[in-house]
Amino acid sequence: MVVAGVMACAVRVTGSVRRLLIRRSRGQKTPYRDKIRARIVLLAAREWPNTRIAAEVGVAVDTVRTWRGRFAAQGLAGLVDLPRSGRPSRFSAVQVAQVKSLACQLPADAGTPLSRWSCPELAREAVAQDVVEAVSVSTVRRWLAADAIKPWQFRSWLFPRDPDFATKAERVLDLYDRRWNGRRLEPGEYVISSDEKTSIQARCRCHPTLPPGKARMMRINHDYERGGALAYLAAYDVHQAHVFGRCAPSTGIVPFMALAEQVMTTEPYASAKRVFWVVDNGSSHRGQAAIDRLAQRFPNAVMVHTPVHASWLNQVEIYFSVLQRKVVSPNDFTDLIEVEHRLGEFEKRYNATATPFDWKFTRNDLHDLLDRISQHEQQQNTTEQNAAA
Incomplete structure (x- = not known):
């Protein structure tokens, strides 16, 4: 008595699908299961029986029968795993x-x-x-x-407490936009952003710094000997992208006026119609006394203060951040002479290729910021009142 065998599903593979299956079967980064399924389909398209395919690929006959049947019924979509419920969650x-x-x-x-x-x-x-x-x-x-919750991270903020915050900030932003008191600055008028970077130390490492190598980053010895510290004063021409800098043992009125002398005796500032000096409220240039002192020494100089706790409006701080990343850190100087020399050489290098900062914070952005702060304060006051009631 002869028993008829079960006929295997006929598989037909077109040119584009064949090329895709061949890439899958040969791809070095293709998952192993996808490689096996592609080989099964390619051999089935050559009318191989399931037993021969199983022996060739090294899998069970039932595995060949499953993927051969799914491809015959659904095409490439049949070679994808069906959704699985998985293990029930332990947590609700x-x-x-x-x-x-x-x-x-x-x-x-x-x-x-x-x-x-x-x-x-x-x-x-x-x-x-x-x-x-x-x-x-x-x-x-x-x-x-x-949900991108990272409770170990934090950011600090500071509410503006200067009663004239908006007025002072608007004046600085107008200068960056080449405006003063509603009028455009003339060609002979300049804007200088100035401040001091304090306590730049000379840390002489106890062992030489190792340069980076293959699969190795630069290595800096943790132990060091202190070689003193100095202050770096800088005046940055906002629209010309030019830096004037000098080092001093410490900050103060005398070092700041020396920086002003360095800038204001240099052309084109010496003969300029007006030179606006944007400064913060540090002790070296605080209040009306500093304004009068600068104007008395240089009649064409106009000092403009940023609001209290708003040094972020001073563009020279951006230059200081560049200086910190590219020169000061990691700190490995033999003495203060080397620190001063490195700062001076970087200043020359920077001035040779610098372009003005792309300052985008405008009056409208300032008003939006103050509105958000006002709304936040109102909500906080309401919450406190409700809690007290």
Whole structure:
């Protein structure tokens, strides 16, 4: 008696699909399971029987039969794994939400003597508060990452407390936009942004610094000997992108006036109609006395103060940040003479290629910022009043 065998599914592969399956079967970065499935389909298209394909590929006959049948019925879509329910979750959505809520609270509010939460501390606190019986640190980290919650990070802010903040800030922003008192600056008028970078130390490392190499970053010895510190004073021409700098043992009125002398005796500033000096409220140039002192020495100089606690409006701070990244850090100088020489040489290098900073903060941005701060203060006052009631 002869028993008829079961016929294998006929598989047809067109040119574009064949090329894709060949790339999958040969790709070095293709997942192994996709390689196997592509080889099964390609051999099936050559009318090989399932037993021969299984022996060639090294899988069970049932595996060949499964993927051959799925491709015959659905094409390439049949080679994708079907959705799986997976293992049931150990934690409910309410428990996950409670842990996230805990992460969004200050530790002190929960009676925990910490300044910031970390994932291990959150896992421990969730167990202590009976939110969960047990939870791993990696699970807590995955929950927080889903909503980009990072309680270990923080940013500080400062409310403007200068009563004339808006007026002073607008004057500085107008100067950056080449305007003063509603009029455009003339060709013979310049804007200088000036400040001091204090306490630049000379740290002589106890062992030589090792340069970077293959698969190795630069290495700086932690131990050092102090070689003193100095102050670096800089005046930055906002629209010409030119820096004037000088070093001094410390900051003060005398070093600042020496910087002003260095700039104002140089052309084109010496013969300029007006030179506006944007400065913060540091002790070297604070108040009306500093304005009068500069105007008395240089009649064409006009000192303009930024608001209190608003040094971010002073463009020379951007130059100082560049200086910190490219010259000062990591600090490895034999003495103050080397520090002063390096600062001077970088100043020349910077002036040779510098272009003005792309300052985008305008009057409209300032008004939006002050409106947001005002709304925040109103909400805070309302909250405090409701809490008191």
